[in-house]
Amino acid sequence: xxxxxxxxxxxxxxxxxxxxxxxxxxxxxxxxxxxxxxxxxxxxxxxxxxxxxxxxxxxxxxxxxxxxxxxxxxxxxxxxxxxxxxxxxxxxxxxxxxxxxxxxxxxxxxxxxxxxxxxxxxxxxxxxxxxxxxxxxxxxxxxxxxxxxxxxxxxxxxxxxxxxxxxxxx
Amino acid sequence: xxxxxxxxxxxxxxxxxxxxxxxxxxxxxxxxxxxxxxxxxxxxxxxxxxxxxxxxxxxxxxxxxxxxxxxxxxxxxxxxxxxxxxxxxxxxxxxxxxxxxxxxxxxxxxxxxxxxxxxxxxxxxxxxxxxxxxxxxxxxxxxxxxxxxxxxxxxxxxxxxxxxxxxxxx
Numbered sequence: 001x002x003x004x005x006x007x008x009x010x011x012x013x014x015x016x017x018x019x020x021x022x023x024x025x026x027x028x029x030x031x032x033x034x035x036x037x038x039x040x041x042x043x044x045x046x047x048x049x050x051x052x053x054x055x056x057x058x059x060x061x062x063x064x065x066x067x068x069x070x071x072x073x074x075x076x077x078x079x080x081x082x083x084x085x086x087x088x089x090x091x092x093x094x095x096x097x098x099x100x101x102x103x104x105x106x107x108x109x110x111x112x113x114x115x116x117x118x119x120x121x122x123x124x125x126x127x128x129x130x131x132x133x134x135x136x137x138x139x140x141x142x143x144x145x146x147x148x149x150x151x152x153x154x155x156x157x158x159x160x161x162x163x164x165x166x167x168x169x170x
Numbered sequence: 171x172x173x174x175x176x177x178x179x180x181x182x183x184x185x186x187x188x189x190x191x192x193x194x195x196x197x198x199x200x201x202x203x204x205x206x207x208x209x210x211x212x213x214x215x216x217x218x219x220x221x222x223x224x225x226x227x228x229x230x231x232x233x234x235x236x237x238x239x240x241x242x243x244x245x246x247x248x249x250x251x252x253x254x255x256x257x258x259x260x261x262x263x264x265x266x267x268x269x270x271x272x273x274x275x276x277x278x279x280x281x282x283x284x285x286x287x288x289x290x291x292x293x294x295x296x297x298x299x300x301x302x303x304x305x306x307x308x309x310x311x312x313x314x315x316x317x318x319x320x321x322x323x324x325x326x327x328x329x330x331x332x333x334x335x336x337x338x339x340x
Contacts, residue, residue: 016187020300027297054297086328086335089318115333125318126328127197127224130190133306137318140307148259148295148307158256158296163285165256 001100002030002142003073004135007066007114008107009037020132021105022047026058028139029147030103033059036066037107055154070104070117078102080119083134084110087121090141094120103138105131171270172200172312173243174305177236177284178277179207190302191275192217196228198309199317200273203229206236207277225324240274240287248272250289253304254280257291260311264290273308275301 004025009018018035022043025033035043039062047060063069074080079096082104096119104114115121124134139147159166174195179188188205192213195203205213209232217230233239244250249266252274266289274284285291294304309317329336 013186016183017190020187020302023297023299024303027295027299028303050298084335086331086337088330088332112334115335118333121331121333123328123330125197125320126330127193127320127322128220129193129197130302130306132190132300132302133194133198136300136303136306137310140310150295150297152297158293160258160293160296161256161291162258163288163291164282165254165285167256 003078003102004030004033005066005069005102005104006033006035006107007037007104007110009035009040009043010108011038011040014107015040015043017132018043018107019046021135022060023050024132024136024139026050026056027150028136029143029150030139031058032061034061034063034069036063053154053156055152067111067113067117070102070114073102074117076100080104080117081138082114082118082121083124083131083138084115084121085123085126085128087123090122090124090138093122101142103135105135173248173272174200174203175236175239175272175274176203176205176277177207177274177280179205179210179213180278181208181210184277185210185213187302188213188277189216191305192230193220194302194306194309196220196226197320198306199313199320200309201228202231204231204233204239206233223324223326225322237281237283237287240272240284243272244287246270250274250287251308252284252288252291253294253301253308254285254291255293255296255298257293260292260294260308263292271312273305275305
């Protein structure tokens with residue numbers, strides 16, 4: 001089980017970035033995303049529409065108490081990874097094969113407790129860039145590139161082609 | 171030389187996504203980004219500020235004629251990669267060691283000519299997700315993970331730490 005927790009969603013500022021975070025989580029093999037901050041029905045609707053059209057069992061949930069939620073996941077023995085530009089690189093991370101994992105991604109201000117609750121504060125480079133990219137690279141390393149080969153048996157499917165666009169609908 | 175071309179920037183819709191695209195391009199080792207669509211002085215200013223604070227020689231430019239620009243790069247023998255959800259996976263890509271490369275990323279509607287001009291239409295999964303993530307994974311594969319170790323000697327530098335935030339200013 002791999003769950004992503006997106007902290008501090010802000011409207012309208014984070015509307016598209018959080019959508020991209022959700023879609024990357026789904027396309028790269030996470031089971032669920034939970035977000036905190038401002039409740040956003042449009043976000044939830046568009047993620048559910050993607051799942052309904054493109055397949056898979058990806059879920060989206062919301063929490064008003066992200067720190068409490070992290071504590072609950074710790075009690076359930078989830079491995080807690082926090083993506084931050086201030087942490088160590090992934091190569092320093094202890095491998096936790098087969099363990100359920102919670103990946104935390106910042107948004108607005110990250111509560112300082114999160115740094116302490118995390119088993120590992122990972123940085124994907126120590127440069128400012130994007131939580132979307134940081135999540136993609138983290139999932140890529142955790143799944144060892146196999147996430148790029150996932151098959152989703154959705155109503156909509158792309159037929160890869162050298163040039164142009166081929167989309168089939170079932 | 172590795173240049174990223176971001177097509178069809180729309181305001182205000184793409185404001186933050188294009189910023190993330192620029193920051194990923196810089197942090198993951200590209201030399202320059204050129205964007206088309208709506209001219210955005212705020213975007214240019216914030217990218218220049220990041221470079222001034224965090225270091226490196228990354229540049230941002232603008233074009234009104236992206237198709238013409240792609241043709242110019244082809245004439246200069248750049249290897250033209252177009253990221254699209256409709257293409258083949260990277261493992262099918264011909265390796266072009268040491269060749270200058272232009273990576274094209276969509277935005278609004280991508281002109282159909284782009285599919286024909288590209289040497290390779292790559293898809294990072296055939297699922298809907300994010301151009302930010304697609305760019306990050308592509309640069310990661312082209313630079314074989316070395317991009318995560320780049321050093322930028324900027325005024326602002328992070329001192330990686332297990333917990334908390336350490337930032338030094340020179």
